[in-house]
Amino acid sequence: PFIPFGHEEFxxxxMVCGFNGDFMTACHVLIPQIENSLRYVAKIKGEEPSQLHGDGSQERNGxxxxxxxxxxxxxxxxxxxxNLQALLVDKIYGDLRNQLAHxxxxxxxxxxPPCIFAWWLVLHILMNPTARYWQATYGQESEAQT
Incomplete structure (x- = not known):
């Protein structure tokens, strides 16, 4: 799962904004959620995505x-x-997360294209489990028909 409980509406x-061609709203809604969802996946995998400092404070990994x-x-x-690194954090190719946030x-x-691709990449991530299920269920036959 990529979407934490309570974040489905984001x-x-x-996604709907992107399908309607409103990539400004789509990016403003989705890009902050990507970071949170990656943190959620790390927790599911058994890792705490934060650091505990000597003074007792805790800082989330960026x-x-x-x-x-x-x-x-x-x-x-x-x-x-x-692709996420290039679009969202790489200073040469995108840095879209920082640019958008500020x-x-x-x-x-x-x-x-970078913003449209960012939206498409989220769509791809969301559809990946369905694609894997389809491939596992229908196998090579489905590839030949596409």
């Missing part, structure tokens, strides 16, 4: 740390994680 809203986590890489695969992204940019 993903529904983000998006970059989550994307570098071997459990997360194993859960989603190198390709998906590489309001640096002009409105017209949300209709450009």
């Amino acid at each position: 993903f529904i809203k983000g 998006l970059k740390g989550l994307l570098d986590n071997p459990l997360i890489i194993e859960a989603f695969g190198v390709d998906i994680i590489g 309001g640096y992204v002009p409105a017209g940019y949300y209709n450009q």
Whole structure:
């Protein structure tokens, strides 16, 4: 599972907005949820995605740390994680998470390929379990028909 309980509506809203061509709203809704969902997956896999400091305070691992986590890489695969890194945290290719969070992204940019691809990548992540089930159930025959 990728969506934590209580966060379903964010993903529904983000997906519907993207299907309707409103990638500005889709990105604003979905991009913060990606980090939270990766943290949720790490917890499901048995790892606490935070650090306890000597003074007793606790700090959550950031998006970059989550994307570098071997459990997360194993859960989603190198390709998906590489794309998320390039789009969301890489300073050269995207840094979309930081740019969006601090309001640096002009409105017209949300209709450009990086934002549309970010939305599509979330759709891909959400549909992956269904695709794996379909492949396991119907196997090679379904590949030949597509």
